Amino acid sequence: MNLDELVAIDFHTHAEEPCCGPRDDGYDEFQAAMAKYFRNPAGAQGMLPTIPETAAYYRERKIAAVIFAVDCEREVGFRRYANEEIAEVAAENSDILIPFASIDPAKGKVGAREARRLIRDYGIKGFKFHPTMQGFYPNDRMAYDLYEAIAEENCIALFHTGQTGVGNGMRGGMGMRLKFSHPMYLDDVAVDFPDMPIILAHPSFPWQEEALSVATHKPNVYIDLSGWSPRYFPPILVQYINTILKHKMLFGSDWPAITPDRWLSDFAQLEIREEVVPLVLKENAAKLLNLK
Structure with missing residues (x-):
């Protein structure tokens, strides 16, 4: 990866299409609801990109991408994608893709062993957690075996926070409970794992100020600005x-x-200080990922 040639680093991209077989029952309806919320025709038409297609898109734009799936089969019922397969495809596109993995924290010590193996054998740089889709409070002690493995291997933990449209408009919200993604639960995790980089993904609606307080107070906590068009960012953010x-x-x-393309276009309309723009778009991520 040639950092000097990159325009930006996108810290939040999804490997949506199954690597290992056809879509599960209910997946089309789930993606159609997401597509309606985000006005994304590809999702509604069942034409979401594969990982190689994602790599090609980002390579054309000279933007690196952190990519992952979400292990939510226990709570939501969608078969999880193999972390190994995602890592292998990312390795084939290592000039542009940075692999993260996802493990349901309910897997306990088994999940912790998997995490160590993925880091050591597949070059995984971090782990994505989605408390709403995985059905757990981030400060639940059941997750601590997995966090310990991540922290000891000097990797990153990225957590979905707030409400971004996942399950929006579906009956009962598809059974997903928003309370799990309150960012204040991650204050406990930041205290208990002070050397593990923790990323609060998304503007944490409706708990934006809580997220900002945690990131301000805890040196190891960061915020990624995904999941919302910047035109909707609240003034305090x-x-x-x-x-x-x-x-x-x-x-x-x-x-x-x-x-x-949409995010960067809308971000350019915000009153962001000139010296801050390169920090947000690339430099902060490069430092966090040890690419410098």
């Missing part, structure tokens, strides 16, 4: 991007629900 948290904010799109 823009204020913190420009000032006290300018070194802890990360560009993320939430591809393919939101494309980087």
